Amino acid sequence: MKKILLTVTPFVDYPGSIPNEFVSRHLARQLIEEGFDVHILANKSQSKNWPKEAKVINGSITKPDDTPLAFENIDAVFLAGAIPETVYEAVNMAKEAGVKKIVTLSSHGPEIEIQFPPDSWYWLAIDVVVERSEIKHTRIVPSNIMASTLVGDHYSAGKSWAEHIREDSLIQEPYVHTKVPLIHEEDLAFVISKELQQVNLSNKTLHVYGHSISPLERKKILSEVLNKELKFKELTSDEAFEYFRQEGLDEYEISHRLGVLESISNNPVEFNSEITNIINRPLKTYSQWVKEHTSFLNG
Numbered sequence: 001m002k003k004i005l006l007t008v009t010p011f012v013d014y015p016g017s018i019p020n021e022f023v024s025r026h027l028a029r030q031l032i033e034e035g036f037d038v039h040i041l042a043n044k045s046q047s048k049n050w051p052k053e054a055k056v057i058n059g060s061i062t063k064p065d066d067t068p069l070a071f072e073n074i075d076a077v078f079l080a081g082a083i084p085e086t087v088y089e090a091v092n093m094a095k096e097a098g099v100k101k102i103v104t105l106s107s108h109g110p111e112i113e114i115q116f117p118p119d120s121w122y123w124l125a126i127d128v129v130v131e132r133s134e135i136k137h138t139r140i141v142p143s144n145i146m147a148s149t150l151v152g153d154h155y156s157a158g159k160s161w162a163e164h165i166r167e168d169s170l171i172q173e174p175y176v177h178t179k180v181p182l183i184h185e186e187d188l189a190f191v192i193s194k195e196l197q198q199v200n201l202s203n204k205t206l207h208v209y210g211h212s213i214s215p216l217e218r219k220k221i222l223s224e225v226l227n228k229e230l231k232f233k234e235l236t237s238d239e240a241f242e243y244f245r246q247e248g249l250d251e252y253e254i255s256h257r258l259g260v261l262e263s264i265s266n267n268p269v270e271f272n273s274e275i276t277n278i279i280n281r282p283l284k285t286y287s288q289w290v291k292e293h294t295s296f297l298n299g
Helices: 020-033 087-096 109-113 123-132 161-167 185-196 215-226 237-246 251-266 273-279 286-292 294-298
Strands: 003-007 037-042 055-058 076-079 101-105 136-142 171-174 180-183 204-208 232-235
Touching: 003 020, 020 037, 020 185, 076 087, 076 185, 087 123, 101 123, 101 185, 109 123, 123 136, 136 185, 161 171, 161 215, 161 294, 171 237, 180 185, 185 204, 185 273, 204 273, 215 286, 215 294, 232 237, 237 251, 286 294
Parallel strands: 003 037, 003 076, 037 055, 076 101, 101 136, 136 204, 171 232
Antiparallel strands: none
């Protein structure tokens, strides 16, 4: 039986990050249903409620030296949540253990970071280590996932939409008409599962984007499904800058977030139909996601 290791870390609100635990929980279930032996590397706070067939190892991919046996007899790794400071140690352990395939949860970040000195790299530093390891690999560049509704994302600041909904407090967003790609974490997991199950003839990058949806469209769907009118305010760029500042972001972080939204507004992201072909069915909609998570949204 093929052994697959999934690495799980807490969500960090860093540009390009997505909450990988939501993806890995779907991924673990899918792989087990396919007959794979699934191992989970997660810290104590994320170590519960996995499928009973999964083997959970307490630890973190950010501290690979603490769990030197995590890669033992592993065939493939879903590398999520690695950090530049320790990714070399983690990938080297995987190589020495005989890992044949790595699927990395990456970001759009490398395309931006390549313009700056290597000591400023984050995502690109991780990707370069994997590429130079000589292990067959697939780089996954995802859009944001729908579960970001529960925990927040790198386009906004402060409380998540779910927290605002449960508290009946005001959701404040800039660029409310701008359509941003959003994918159901189950669909993203399905694509990753397929990549983990095969050793590439050549290394590749997959852009796994969902259909685009605007904040106003998300608000309308949430209101209809939850049968509740949401408190919502559109922010101008100046208002957004001040709001983000009050939420603790520095000037660089604010400029980056607003700059990304402006760029998407001027250059809409095209849907990658290749993903539908891989999944072999239509992608799940935001309305479906909300219906699946009403208990989390209503509190």
